[in-house]
Amino acid sequence: MTKLYNDKALDEIKARLEKWEKETLPRSLSRFPERSEEFTTLSGIPVKRLYTPLDVKDTSYMEKLGLPGEYPFTRGIHATMYRGRIWTMRMFSGFGSAEDTNKRLKFLISHGETGLSLAFDYPTLVGIDSDDPLAKGEVGVCGVAVSSLLDMETIFDGIDMGSITTNMTINPPAPVLLAMYVATAEKQGVPYSKIGGTTQNDPLKEFIAQKSYVFPPEPSVKIAMDVVEWSVKNLPKWNPISISGYHIREAGSTAVQELAFTIADGIEYVRHLINRGLDVDSFAPRLSFFFDSHINFFEEIAKFRAARRMWAKIMREWFNAKKERSLWMRFHTQTAGVSLTAQQPFNNIIRTTIEALAAVLGGTQSLHTNSLDEPFRVPSEFAAKIALRTQQIIAYETGVADTVDPLAGSYYVEWLTDKMEEEAWKYIDRIEMMGGMTEAVKRGYPQREITEASFRFQREVEERKRYIVGVNIFVEEEEDEIRNVPLLDINQREIEKRQIERLRKLRRQRNNEAVKDALNKLRKAASKGENIMPYVLEAVKKYATLGEIMNTLKEVYGIWVEPPIY
C-alpha cells in the first residue's frame, strides 16, 4: 500500500524535529515548564507534546481512511454526511403519566426535534406493573410508566407514528414494548413498512453495566435475538437492537473499554443470528449502535472513527458480509451524564456542548444532549430546550457540519484513532479467548474491569490528577447557583395513584379469558424455544399487562441475581 509521505520528506521532518528538541524546546521549557510530567487521555493513553507526520508515517490512506461512504468508513458512512442531512436530534424524554409524556413529546416536536426517544420508569424497565409492591415510589419518576397497550396509545395520541421514528430505551421487556408500539401504530392505520425506530434490546450490556437485567444471560440473548429476527422479517424500517457502549461508559469504563466491549457484544449477537440460520446480509444492515460522548474531546472523536473502521472490518472479514450497508456502523450518541456536576450546575451546558461537538465531529447519526439539571432530576422543559438548542447551534451556526470529517489528517487525531483501535483489539482478543461476551459476562470480566476503572478515575479526581471545575478546582464554598436551578415538579404520589387506578380498571374491563389464553400460548411457545414475538404481540393486543407477560416468561426462563462484586 502506498504511504502518505515519501522517505525524503520524512527524513527532513525528522532532522528538523531533532533540532527543535535540542534548541527551540529547551528554551521554551525553561521559561514555561509544563503543567504536568505526563498528560494522558481518560483511557490513560499518554499524550505526546507534539504530533508530526512521523507519528502517522506508516498510514496507508486508502487502507485506513478511504473516502466517506466507502470502506472502511473511517471518515463516515455517507458520502456527504451533514452537508446532505443534519443528524437526527433525538431527545430522550419521558416522565410521569402517559399524558404528561404525550405533552412533552409534542412540545419537543414543536421546537424542532426530529426524532423521538422514550424514557421509561424503573418498573417498566425491569418489567413489572405500576401496581406491583416493588414499584412503590418509582412509578413515573425517571421515565414514563407503561403497563399496557393503553398507556402506549395515550403516549402517541395525536402523533403520527408513520412520519416520525421512535427510540425506545428498553431491554428485557423489549419484545413487549415493541409489540405495544406496533399495535398502536396499527391502530393509527400505519402499515408495518412505515413503522420506524429502535428498541435498545441489548441484553449483554445489562449484565455489564446498566443492570436492568431480568432473565439469566443465555435466555436474555435468546429473547433479544427473537426481536431482531422478527423485526428483520416484518418491520423493514425498524432497528431492533442498539448495541450500547453508553451505559458501559457511564458505569465507569474508559473510552477504550467502551469501544471494545460494545464491539464484542456486537460480535456475539452476529454469531447468534448466524447460528439461527439467518444470512448475515439479511440482518446486519439493521444493527445499530449507541455511544457515549465524554469530555476528553479528541479521544472521543478518535473512538467514533475507530469504531466505524473496526466494525466494517469485522463484518467484512470475519462474517463475510457482502452488502455495503452491512458494513456500516450507524450510531446514536448521548453526551456523558456522568460528566455533569451538581456543583455550579449551569456549567453543565458547556460540558454538554463540547461533548456534542465531539459526537458531530465523530460522525454520529443521531444525538441526545443532556440537560443541565440532570444531576438532580429528570429535565425540566426549560433545561431540555437549552439542550436541544445546543444541537441546533452546532448544526446551523458553527459551520462544523459543512465539510465531511474535518479532523481527518490531524496527526494527533489519526494517531489517536489508530491507538484506540489497537488498544480495543487487545480487549476483544481477550474476550474471544474466553469464548465470547456471554462467557466473559458470566465470569464477571467486563464488570470487574469497569469497577477498577471507575475507582481509578475517582482516585485521580481526589488526588487532583484530573480536574472537574466546581468539584476539585474553582470550587465555590457558598454557591447560590445550585439553588437557582428550576427543577421539574412532578406529583409522584398522584401519578402513581392514577396509574394504578387505570390499570385496575383495565383489568376489570378487558376480556380476561382471552388474556389467559394468550399468556398460555406464550408460555407454551417459550417452553418450546419458538420465537416469542408473535405470541407477545397477540397478548399485548388482548391488553395483557407488561408484568403479566414478563411473569409468564420468568416462569419459563428463570431470573438472574448478580453476585455483588465491588
Add this chain to the structure above:
Amino acid sequence: MGGAADILELIKEIRGRRIKVLVAKLGLDGHDRGAKVVARALKDAGMEVIYTGIRQSPEQVVETAIQEDVDIIGVSILSGAHIPLMERLISLLREKGIDDIPVFLGGTIPLPDIPKLEEIGVDKVFLPGTPLYDIIKYTVEAVKKKRSRGN
C-alpha cells in the same frame, strides 16, 4: 481535602471493633457505580463493608442490617424515588426498635428534598461530586458519636 493520614488518626480514636458498614442499593435502579466506589473506599479505609447488590427492598436492607449487626447504613438511590424509599426504610428500622444506626444517602437528590430527608431521619445526604474522603470522615465520626453515646 484530607489525606490517608487524617483518616488513620480518626480511625485510631474509635474504640472497640472494626467499623462495620452496610452499603445498600435501594429500589429498582441499577446505577451501582457510586455504591461500589464508596464501598471500595470504605473498605480501603479499614472498615468492614457489606454490599447488598442492586434492587433491594427496604425490608431486605433492614434484615441484612440486623443480621450483620452493622454500625451504619449507606444507601444509594439514583431513580428519584428516594423519599418514599427512605421513609419506608427508616420506619421499618424504628419498628424494629433501632434508632442508633445512622443512615446516610447518596445519589441524584434535588436540593429541596434534603430537609425532607433529614426530617424523615436520614443523618446525612451526599450529592454527586462528593469527595470520598468526606464520606469516609463522616462515617468514622458518625460511628464514633454513636459508640460514645452507647457507652
